Amino acid sequence: MITAQRVLKAAGKYASRVGLAIRSFAGAPDDRHCPACGSDIPGFFRYGDARDWGCPACGSSPRERLMHYLLDKGRIAVPNGAAVLHCAPNEGSLVRRFRDAAGDYVPADIDPSRYHVAGIQKVDLMSMSDMVRFDRIYASHVMEHVPNDALVLSNIARALKPGGEAWLIVPLWDRASEDGGSDLSGRERERRFGQWDHVRQYGLDFADRIAAAGLTVEVIAARDLPPEDVGGMAIDDVLFRARR
Ligand SMILES: [Zn+2]
Numbered sequence: 531m532i533t534a535q536r537v538l539k540a541a542g543k544y545a546s547r548v549g550l551a552i553r554s555f556a557g558a559p560d561d562r563h564c565p566a567c568g569s570d571i572p573g574f575f576r577y578g579d580a581r582d583w584g585c586p587a588c589g590s591s592p593r594e595r596l597m598h599y600l601l602d603k604g605r606i607a608v609p610n611g612a613a614v615l616h617c618a619p620n621e622g623s624l625v626r627r628f629r630d631a632a633g634d635y636v637p638a639d640i641d642p643s644r645y646h647v648a649g650i651q652k653v654d655l656m657s658m659s660d661m662v663r664f665d666r667i668y669a670s671h672v673m674e675h676v677p678n679d680a681l682v683l684s685n686i687a688r689a690l691k692p693g694g695e696a697w698l699i700v701p702l703w704d705r706a707s708e709d710g711g712s713d714l715s716g717r718e719r720e721r722r723f724g725q726w727d728h729v730r731q732y733g734l735d736f737a738d739r740i741a742a743a744g745l746t747v748e749v750i751a752a753r754d755l756p757p758e759d760v761g762g763m764a765i766d767d768v769l770f771r772a773r774r
Pocket residue numbers: 564565566567568569585586587588589590
């Protein structure tokens with residue numbers, strides 16, 4: 531669905547990108563760094579309310595850069611030859627990175643037609659029947675779309691091998707999680723949860739929902755990373771690292 535909100539965000543993003551290109555042409559120093567593509571850049575372009583959002587070289591988002599940073603540092607890892615389920619594989623840099631490391635890379639979505647990713651499969655997390663199959667499951671900005679998140683989290687837990695990890699990122703606010711009923715209109719969802727197809731908004735208590743599925747949770751927040759390390763990378767968001 532194209533909404534006025536989306537059009538405005540896209541227009542702002544374009545204007546901000548053009549501004550960056552002009553600054554760069556005018557000799558602004560490339561004193562910032564993108565861990566997703568390795569480029570040194572003059573800054574990040576705006577997206578909606580987020581001032582430092584996208585990398586002008588590769589388009590990476592703050593959460594995409596968080597993942598690359600953590601992988602670069604070895605805080606998290608894809609074991610060699612691992613079986614990796616990559617849900618909603620929008621982020622091209624992570625598709626490449628996971629595919630290179632994994633022995634069995636499975637990009638998947640409930641609607642595979644939305645992706646140009648080789649080998650994309652149809653997987654409905656609500657009825658996923660895979661058991662003890664994956665070493666890593668990555669789902670960024672997926673859980674706020676699924677009708678029953680308790681069911682999906684237990685399916686994810688079952689699909690992980692012992693010692694396997696799910697890496698989950700969701701949009702967060704600074705209040706408790708709130709679920710919307712299935713009868714909410716798209717407009718009402720956009721008003722309450724920020725986007726027409728989000729059925730809930732999470733707070734940091736998302737960790738409790740993951741734990742209720744029997745997984746051990748580590749919360750890795752961008753704001754807790756050493757500033758001397760991540761200073762110029764415009765990294766944001768929170769990774770919920772869930773271990774079986
Ligand atoms: Zn980049």
